[in-house]
Amino acid sequence: MKTRSLLIAMVIGAAVVFFAAGIYAATKVEDMVKIQDKGCEYTKGIVEFSHKKHSEDYAKKSPDLYKNKCGTCHHDDKGKPLVDIAAGQEVKRCIECHKKCGEPPKGKDAPKLSDKEKLEYVAQAFHVNCRDCHKAFNKANKTKAAPTTCTKCHPKTK
Numbered sequence: 001m002k003t004r005s006l007l008i009a010m011v012i013g014a015a016v017v018f019f020a021a022g023i024y025a026a027t028k029v030e031d032m033v034k035i036q037d038k039g040c041e042y043t044k045g046i047v048e049f050s051h052k053k054h055s056e057d058y059a060k061k062s063p064d065l066y067k068n069k070c071g072t073c074h075h076d077d078k079g080k081p082l083v084d085i086a087a088g089q090e091v092k093r094c095i096e097c098h099k100k101c102g103e104p105p106k107g108k109d110a111p112k113l114s115d116k117e118k119l120e121y122v123a124q125a126f127h128v129n130c131r132d133c134h135k136a137f138n139k140a141n142k143t144k145a146a147p148t149t150c151t152k153c154h155p156k157t158k
């Protein structure tokens with residue numbers, strides 16, 4: 001009896017993993033991506049990310065910031081850059097590994113988290129990825145073209 005229910009649990013577990021991968025991984029991407037994950041709640045305006053411009057135009061303009069090509073933003077489960085993503089290869093959404101919704105808890109009662117623990121929050125992973133490059137780009141080009149203020153990425157909702 002025990003082994004049987006264990007077996008059933010394993011089959012269900014495998015099905016869940018398979019199904020989740022089916023939901024989250026895609027081989028294609030829109031030119032403009034709404035960065036929004038099912039099951040998360042949003043307090044800020046939803047970010048619209050120009051994937052095509054970022055992975056083509058900006059990469060051409062700033063090859064030094066894009067040494068890892070697609071892997072500048074996409075990496076594997078060890079954090080190793082996915083430099084060349086083959087046609088048809090599945091790319092996981094960030095939340096598949098940076099699993100917690102939103103930003104790390106803030107305020108005086110919030111637990112002290114290490115950088116690694118903060119990165120479990122998907123908004124932290126996004127903020128670090130977006131901001132580090134934007135800061136570096138603006139500094140190198142003496143510009144403000146790459147946005148670093150909240151409302152430039154999060155449109156005001158009202």
Ligand code: HEC
Nearest residue numbers: 024025026027028029054055070072073085091093094095
């Ligand atoms: C500047 C950062 C950046 C670069 C460079 C980049 N991407 Fe992306 N990509 C993203 C972000 C952000 C998403 C949205 C992920 C999410 O919402 O979890 C995404 C999503 C995707 C998705 C869809 C994943 C899904 O399940 O919806 C695919 C496919 C993809 N990228 C392929 C590529 C390929 C191929 C390249 C190289 C030619 C590339 N990306 C370069 C940031 C980038």
Ligand code: HEC
Nearest residue numbers: 073074076077078079092093094096097116125126128129
């Ligand atoms: C397959 C799992 C996986 C996916 C998908 C994934 N990450 Fe990560 N990410 C990791 C791991 C593992 C690390 C390393 C964590 C560590 O060193 O503690 C990491 C580290 C990071 C870091 C820190 C890098 C640094 O230099 O410190 C950022 C920022 C980040 N990820 C952003 C993203 C973004 C944005 C996406 C989606 C475009 C994404 N990740 C998708 C697993 C993943």
Ligand code: HEC
Nearest residue numbers: 047049050053058065072129130133134137145146147153
């Ligand atoms: C590797 C570098 C890099 C990364 C990573 C990156 N950006 Fe950018 N982004 C740029 C550059 C360069 C520009 C400005 C280009 C110009 O106008 O000259 C820019 C401009 C923008 C703009 C204004 C113009 C437009 O295309 O809409 C927005 C909004 C933006 N980025 C959002 C994001 C978000 C959101 C993320 C994280 C998910 C992100 N970026 C990650 C390089 C990057």
Ligand code: HEC
Nearest residue numbers: 035042043044046047102103123126130147148149150153
């Ligand atoms: C370079 C673009 C960028 C900038 C600048 C930026 N964010 Fe974000 N932020 C994102 C992305 C991408 C996400 C993850 C997806 C989402 O929430 O739409 C995110 C997520 C969040 C979330 C969690 C989701 C939610 O709506 O509750 C909060 C809170 C947040 N950001 C607050 C801020 C604040 C406050 C600032 C200014 C100090 C800021 N962000 C600046 C890109 C940016």
